Amino acid sequence: MKKAVKWGIVGASTLGVLYSWYCVVPSFYQKWVSRKAIRRIPRPEGKEIVLTFDDGPDPRYTPKVLDVLKKYGISAHFFVVAERAKENPDLIRRMLEEGHEVGLHAYAHKNAWLVTPGYVKRDFAKSAVILRELGVDCKYYRPPWGYVNQETLKQIQAAGYQLVMWNVMAQDWKRNQTSREIVRRLLERVHEGSIICLHDGGGAPGAPKRTIDALDSALPLFQKIGYRFVLLKETGI
Template sequence: MAKHSLLLTALGVTAACAAGYTVVPTIYNKRIRRDMVRTIPQQNAVMLTFDDGPDPRYTPALLDLLKKEEVHATFFVVADNARENPAIIKRMQAEGHTVALHALSHRCAWLSSGRYTQYEFAQSVQILASMGVTPRYYRPPWGYTNPHTLPTARRYGMRPILWSVMAEDWSARSTADVITDKLLARVKGGSIICLHDAGENSGGAPGAPTRTIQALARVLPILKGRGYHFVTPQQVQL
């Protein structure tokens, strides 16, 4: 009986420690922390952001669409993907988009020690610096954080940015029509929209970004017709 109680106590302590390292920081940062950016203070503007790229199968087509619509976006890139596609990063910069940091390899912060978290940021910053990028903004994969995530981001001078609108565009069930309907129903003034320009390498469905691009081809003109303009973090001084 005593052994059983000790085992339950040990399991409870382990669970509490795990929650303190993973769930508690994530909930606090996502929902409560005041300096975490979730919206922008302009009711006639929205911020369009993309995670997980660059991906040579999808990102160039997305950039073509943004150029056609004269829309600037923010790309939270995976540094390993950026290293493999430097020409896409250069094109983003040349066309007025903001290149920000998402991760080194899209690893969940819940599985990362403090030492690995510091390594991930150091490596990511080094990779992007080799392309002339000094990231000023950061978005953790899935919005998950541990106690080391945001202090390390700030040490490198990065402001964390989350989102207020998603359209579940990574899902195999999300057709272009579904994504279109969700965006038009959810976007309002001040929204930060989170979409994805990479798929399989970060847990998305095969070909998912193609459907996202198809949806945006319909959505962007409609949002502009509603009077919204698209801004980057620098333009709203985040």
């Protein structure tokens, strides 16, 4: 084998190892293994579950999500995209006033596998300023798509955030879904201690509209069968 080819292979393998160390391994570790990342309520008291929303706020949908939660007297977590929060301060204020918990879902919803440590630092710094100005005492962080890198983990720790994943999704962001399918998936997948991840923004065009319809059907059903929607702080997290 020619020397140049050999060194090319060595170089590519080293880059592969470094890249895996930087983002691939930490993402899978946090998603499936780490005890520090919350994926479900560790010790639920009876039928406790947590409802969370990502990718908002969106002025077209978030007010309706808040209306449905109010209708059934449910508090939820909103993992907001900070640049969207900055554009919609009234929605953040309403979330806080109505007893919801506002967490961070990054500044601009970028994939942690495709950004540099410098970018991540700036993302966290800008987000912290925005949230502080909006009066949010942010305690929880959920990474876009659940992907992290070494710098994300460093920033989460430095800011004192709790990393929150999920263990129930209902594919509500996809196109060609119906609210009935979303309800069916929720009923099938939710168990004691579940952390449910839905979306009040982003996704396929009009997707959050189906989420809102699904919520209006699913929430009273869950309440009827004895589930209690709690916030993570009520479970000691």
